[in-house]
Amino acid sequence: MSEVSSKVRVAVVFGGRSSEHAISCVTAGAVMAAMNPDRYEIVPIGIARDGRWVLVESAAALEITDGVLPEVEAVGGAVTLPMDAGAGGLLVVEQGRVPVALGEVDVVLPLLHGPYGEDGTIQGLLELAGVRYAGAGVLASAVGMDKGFMKLVWQARGLPVGPYVLVGDREWRRERKRKLDEIAELGFPVFVKPARAGSSMGITRVTDAAGVEAAVEFAREHDPKVIVEAAIEGREIECGVLEGLDDGPPDASLPAEVLVGGEHDFYDFETKYLDGTTRMAIPPDLPPAAVDEVRRLAAQAFDALDCEGLARVDFFYTPDGRWVLNEINTMPGCTPTSAFPQMWAASGLDYPALVDRLVTTALNRPAGLR
Numbered sequence: 064m065s066e067v068s069s070k071v072r073v074a075v076v077f078g079g080r081s082s083e084h085a086i087s088c089v090t091a092g093a094v095m096a097a098m099n100p101d102r103y104e105i106v107p108i109g110i111a112r113d114g115r116w117v118l119v120e121s122a123a124a125l126e127i128t129d130g131v132l133p134e135v136e137a138v139g140g141a142v143t144l145p146m147d148a149g150a151g152g153l154l155v156v157e158q159g160r161v162p163v164a165l166g167e168v169d170v171v172l173p174l175l176h177g178p179y180g181e182d183g184t185i186q187g188l189l190e191l192a193g194v195r196y197a198g199a200g201v202l203a204s205a206v207g208m209d210k211g212f213m214k215l216v217w218q219a220r221g222l223p224v225g226p227y228v229l230v231g232d233r234e235w236r237r238e239r240k241r242k243l244d245e246i247a248e249l250g251f252p253v254f255v256k257p258a259r260a261g262s263s264m265g266i267t268r269v270t271d272a273a274g275v276e277a278a279v280e281f282a283r284e285h286d287p288k289v290i291v292e293a294a295i296e297g298r299e300i301e302c303g304v305l306e307g308l309d310d311g312p313p314d315a316s317l318p319a320e321v322l323v324g325g326e327h328d329f330y331d332f333e334t335k336y337l338d339g340t341t342r343m344a345i346p347p348d349l350p351p352a353a354v355d356e357v358r359r360l361a362a363q364a365f366d367a368l369d370c371e372g373l374a375r376v377d378f379f380y381t382p383d384g385r386w387v388l389n390e391i392n393t394m395p396g397c398t399p400t401s402a403f404p405q406m407w408a409a410s411g412l413d414y415p416a417l418v419d420r421l422v423t424t425a426l427n428r429p430a431g432l433r
């Protein structure tokens with residue numbers, strides 16, 4: 064607690080260097096708007112696209128307006144982050160401003176998506192500084208960011224994943240023919256994806272062997288590590304998971320079905336955020352036993368990665384009634400139209416209660432190894 068008030072002091076960190084910068088800003092705007100000012104003192108910290116940290120004056124403009132995405136502007140004096148354990152960890156020092164000691168905030172909400180945010184890097188920084196933060200720790204964040212490693216862990220735990228081929232940077236440069244043969248064995252169509260991206264950035268649905276190389280090159284613009292997956296025929300169903308309270312197991316929300324409309328092939332960036340043709344069915348039309356099973360699998364997928372705080376687990380539900388894991392997001396989008404808050408609202412936890420829950424679980428856990 065800070066000396067001047069008994070409010071919980073929360074640093075909300077958003078923006079960031081990844082291609083999901085804007086989505087993070089929209090999430091942060093909604094989260095801050097939902098925080099009760101009588102209970103919370105908010106320190107809004109934006110990370111500009113160039114990686115610069117800035118103290119943000121007003122969080123009011125953090126929404127999509129007329130299709131224009133918000134962003135953190137690298138304005139004001141330089142912000143530095145000296146690591147000084149004696150002075151309470153990280154300091155955000157901006158010229159002409161009172162320095163903010165991150166060590167003196169009660170908790171950090173790193174509402175960042177993608178590399179340098181959702182992948183364990185900022186979590187590592189906060190661990191070093193000894194600051195409590197919401198969401199997954201270093202390893203879970205890193206594994207949850209990497210579509211290759213997340214599948215390996217789930218497979219090892221006997222959880223259902225579809226067929227895939229990983230294409231590392233060196234393999235692509237030196238063993239391309241062998242990799243292309245492996246990919247062809249998956250059959251077509253395939254989905255070619257950067258291993259560590261999000262918001263459908265860099266993803267192509269490829270219908271024949273002739274399209275693979277260009278799709279891999281496109282994915283490599285986001286990440287030198289690429290994953291190629293057999294296309295799974297099925298409905299897209301997501302489930303929210305929250306760390307349990309009082310040492311209990313994780314809680315899984317009611318699921319949501321993503322209904323992609325229009326002429327889109329799949330749930331791409333535009334359908335996700337811009338064109339308004341995607342709908343969510345919460346809860347989806349599913350047999351009760353299938354709902355129970357997906358909630359159980361979502362909690363198991365969360366535990367398999369040692370996740371903390373929150374995650375959204377995404378599945379395919381095949382026509383013959385099987386669940387296949389697609390991916391986990393350890394910092395799911397929480398814009399007002401995002402599935403995660405909507406699933407929790409349908410499960411009885413409205414947006415402000417959801418934010419309270421995240422802060423509470425983060426405050427309850429110790430910093431350091433746990």
Ligand SMILES: Nc1ncnc2c1ncn2[C@@H]1O[C@H](COP(=O)(O)OP(=O)(O)O)[C@@H](O)[C@H]1O
Pocket residue numbers: 225254256260261262263264266292293294295296299329330331377389390
């Ligand atoms: N193996 C697959 N089979 C069928 N559709 C897929 C597959 N992989 C991805 N997709 C489609 O592409 C979208 C984005 O892929 P996803 O792996 O979720 O990436 P991101 O991390 O960018 O959200 C999915 O929501 C789905 O519509």
Ligand SMILES: [Mg+2]
Pocket residue numbers: 262263377390
């Ligand atoms: Mg996805």
